[in-house]
Amino acid sequence: MGSPRRLLLVSNSTLHGGGYLGHCQQHIQNFLGQKVKRVLFIPYALHDRDAYARSAREKFESLGYGLDSIHESCDPVEAVRKSEAIFIGGGNTFRLLKALYDNSLIHEIRKRVLEDGIPYMGSSAGTNVATVSINTTNDMPIVYPPSLQALGLVPFNINPHYLDPDVKSTHMGETREERIRQYHEEPNTPPVLGLREGAMLLVEGDKATLQGVTGARLFLRGKKPTEHEPGTDFSFLLIDSNPPNL
Numbered sequence: 001m002g003s004p005r006r007l008l009l010v011s012n013s014t015l016h017g018g019g020y021l022g023h024c025q026q027h028i029q030n031f032l033g034q035k036v037k038r039v040l041f042i043p044y045a046l047h048d049r050d051a052y053a054r055s056a057r058e059k060f061e062s063l064g065y066g067l068d069s070i071h072e073s074c075d076p077v078e079a080v081r082k083s084e085a086i087f088i089g090g091g092n093t094f095r096l097l098k099a100l101y102d103n104s105l106i107h108e109i110r111k112r113v114l115e116d117g118i119p120y121m122g123s124s125a126g127t128n129v130a131t132v133s134i135n136t137t138n139d140m141p142i143v144y145p146p147s148l149q150a151l152g153l154v155p156f157n158i159n160p161h162y163l164d165p166d167v168k169s170t171h172m173g174e175t176r177e178e179r180i181r182q183y184h185e186e187p188n189t190p191p192v193l194g195l196r197e198g199a200m201l202l203v204e205g206d207k208a209t210l211q212g213v214t215g216a217r218l219f220l221r222g223k224k225p226t227e228h229e230p231g232t233d234f235s236f237l238l239i240d241s242n243p244p245n246l
Contacts, residue, residue: 004117007203009127011160011195038066040083044099045091045125080108090124093137098145124160162194184221192219208234
């Protein structure tokens with residue numbers, strides 16, 4: 001029997017020329033469907049959680065879903081246990097992961113998603129923490145979570161907001177591709193899926209499909225990166241012999 005997990009992992013919350021979650025709102029509705037009535041929002045990646053929750057609530061209500069923000073709950077663990085669906089938004093990945101650990105939510109979210117099968121949606125930092133670790137985030141470590149291991153809903157890494165090298169740029173720092181290659185110089189590092197802005201990964205059980213309007217770049221340790229268009233079947237990335245020990 002396959003996994004009941006259902007994930008929508010979005011590279012970015014806002015695409016140039018559109019509004020908040022505008023580029024993926026049809027994907028959200030298709031993903032959540034009609035059975036879900038309320039979504040539990042986790043705004044820990046940004047400092048102003050009230051403002052963040054207002055923006056998310058406005059968007060989800062326009063799509064026909066109620067939204068509760070976990071920071072307004074007196075018992076975050078119980079809020080996760082009662083949730084119908086979970087959405088973790090973007091911001092600083094280190095701040096987000098530290099708050100998940102501080103509130104004892106790592107195990108609870110994993111259980112609800114991997115065992116109970118409730119839908120999980122992440123964007124940007126929320127996509128980062130859905131993976132095996134936050135080693136491939138673009139963010140600065142402004143705070144220190146107790147571990148870089150994340151929720152482990154998938155057994156690989158994602159690099160949201162993936163940027164291709166600009167051949168006209170005079171910037172001499174590392175490109176995103178070079179930084180991912182440095183990560184893969186370390187032993188036993190998992191695949192990294194570079195999701196360009198406008199791309200997202202839909203995971204339904206043991207099937208993973210690239211969706212959105214842009215492609216993705218896949219990095220495997222010791223191999224040349226490969227280019228992939230929307231519609232690509234990435235189910236092979238879900239096969240893992242060494243899941244994280246959380």
